[in-house]
Amino acid sequence: MAAATEEHPGSTGFVPRAAEEVEEVHEANEEERLGRDDDGDEILRFMDSVDGHLLLMDSLSPALRRGWIDLAGARHWIGTSRVSSTLFDHKEQSAATKVQVVDSADLQSSEPNPHFVLSKWHLQEKSNSNDAVSAQDNTKPKLRFRGSTTFPEDGSHEADVAPAESWTGVDTRSHVQRARSKALSVFGALVSPKLRTSQISFETALELIVELANSRSNMLASFFQIKDG
Amino acid sequence: MAGRPSIPTINSALIAIIADEDTVTGFLLAGVGNVDLRKKTNYLIIDNKTTVKQIEDAFKEFTTREDIAIVLISQYVANMIRFLVDSYNRPVPAILEIPSKDHPYDPAHDSVLSRVKYLFSAESVASDRR
Numbered sequence: 001m002a003a004a005t006e007e008h009p010g011s012t013g014f015v016p017r018a019a020e021e022v023e024e025v026h027e028a029n030e031e032e033r034l035g036r037d038d039d040g041d042e043i044l045r046f047m048d049s050v051d052g053h054l055l056l057m058d059s060l061s062p063a064l065r066r067g068w069i070d071l072a073g074a075r076h077w078i079g080t081s082r083v084s085s086t087l088f089d090h091k092e093q094s095a096a097t098k099v100q101v102v103d104s105a106d107l108q109s110s111e112p113n114p115h116f117v118l119s120k121w122h123l124q125e126k127s128n129s130n131d132a133v134s135a136q137d138n139t140k141p142k143l144r145f146r147g148s149t150t151f152p153e154d155g156s157h158e159a160d161v162a163p164a165e166s167w168t169g170v171d172t173r174s175h176v177q178r179a180r181s182k183a184l185s186v187f188g189a190l191v192s193p194k195l196r197t198s199q200i201s202f203e204t205a206l207e208l209i210v211e212l213a214n215s216r217s218n219m220l221a222s223f224f225q226i227k228d229g
Numbered sequence: 230m231a232g233r234p235s236i237p238t239i240n241s242a243l244i245a246i247i248a249d250e251d252t253v254t255g256f257l258l259a260g261v262g263n264v265d266l267r268k269k270t271n272y273l274i275i276d277n278k279t280t281v282k283q284i285e286d287a288f289k290e291f292t293t294r295e296d297i298a299i300v301l302i303s304q305y306v307a308n309m310i311r312f313l314v315d316s317y318n319r320p321v322p323a324i325l326e327i328p329s330k331d332h333p334y335d336p337a338h339d340s341v342l343s344r345v346k347y348l349f350s351a352e353s354v355a356s357d358r359r
Contacts, residue, residue, distance in 0.1 A: 060328070064328060067255045071251050083254070085254060095244075095261050098241040098244070099241075099244055101238065101242055121260055199259060202255035206256065212325055
């Protein structure tokens with residue numbers, strides 16, 4: 001009994017160390033599992049962004065094709081010399097359609113991740129100054145769900161037009177019409193309707209291009225995250 | 230995250246274009262054309278007289294200008310200066326290769342996709358396993 005009592009303090013000192021080691025191993029396993037979960041999320045985000053990029057590119061081709069066909073139609077009606085790059089005015093002029101660049105809110109990425117916002121026909125300059133903040137809030141890449149209406153097969157983007165319509169009034173619509181007419185005036189006072197439809201097609205293509213720029217940015221950010229991780 | 234380089238916010242940046250006449254004309258109709266005080270434009274029209282040197286110079290100029298956020302380049306033009314496009318690795322301006330009338334888009338040649346595709350290759354999986 002005395003021997004067992006004398007041994008007991010020694011064995012009591014040994015047991016907590018074993019428990020600590022078991023706890024450390026358990027914590028290490030938990031961290032490894034969480035790390036694998038993070039890697040899995042990042043890989044999913046990367047594959048989603050690649051898929052989105054390819055889908056966007058598939059939508060861009062028809063939009064550009066419609067624009068080219070309408071341009072060719074305009075040339076056919078009013079003559080090749082009336083629709084030519086030689087008519088472009090080389091006087092100083094500022095672009096009416098520009099892009100805003102903000103840093104993405106995705107702080108998990110160790111690589112810079114810019115987010116692009118299209119501003120058509122000076123419209124962004126006329127809207128609230130909170131747009132940069134709201135753009136930054138929307139920059140964290142979200143997983144898409146296939147079968148959503150984000151990328152309609154015909155390449156049209158009513159979804160992009162609707163939000164613009166909700167915050168543009170009659171004044172802004174007339175401003176856009178004036179800006180479009182000014183861009184068309186390079187080709188004369190009376191322009192073919194084909195030129196107008198070509199203009200709309202290329203505007204649609206521009207919206208897709210800005211989405212492509214964002215998907216490219218997300219894709220590269222996820223890629224570097226996986227590569228470095 | 231500490232040490233993560235940040236992108237300065239640019240409120241109004243341009244879209245530059247290096248493409249054939251029809252593509253440039255179309256995007257100019259959409260309002261992206263810009264001519265500054267020195268008569269420098271944000272686009273280059275490629276025709277059969279355009280040299281590779283001119284394309285290289287335009288690409289270098291557009292990718293170093295601070296007022297340009299996106300550079301659109303027809304993929305067949307990008308193929309002429311592929312080494313330059315593939316060696317570009319800055320986040321802004323973003324380089325986007327687009328199809329042209331006579332040359333459809335080929336994802337195999339896209340510089341960004343070819344850079345990331347190695348993640349899908351058997352060699353990368355095998356090296357990770359080792």
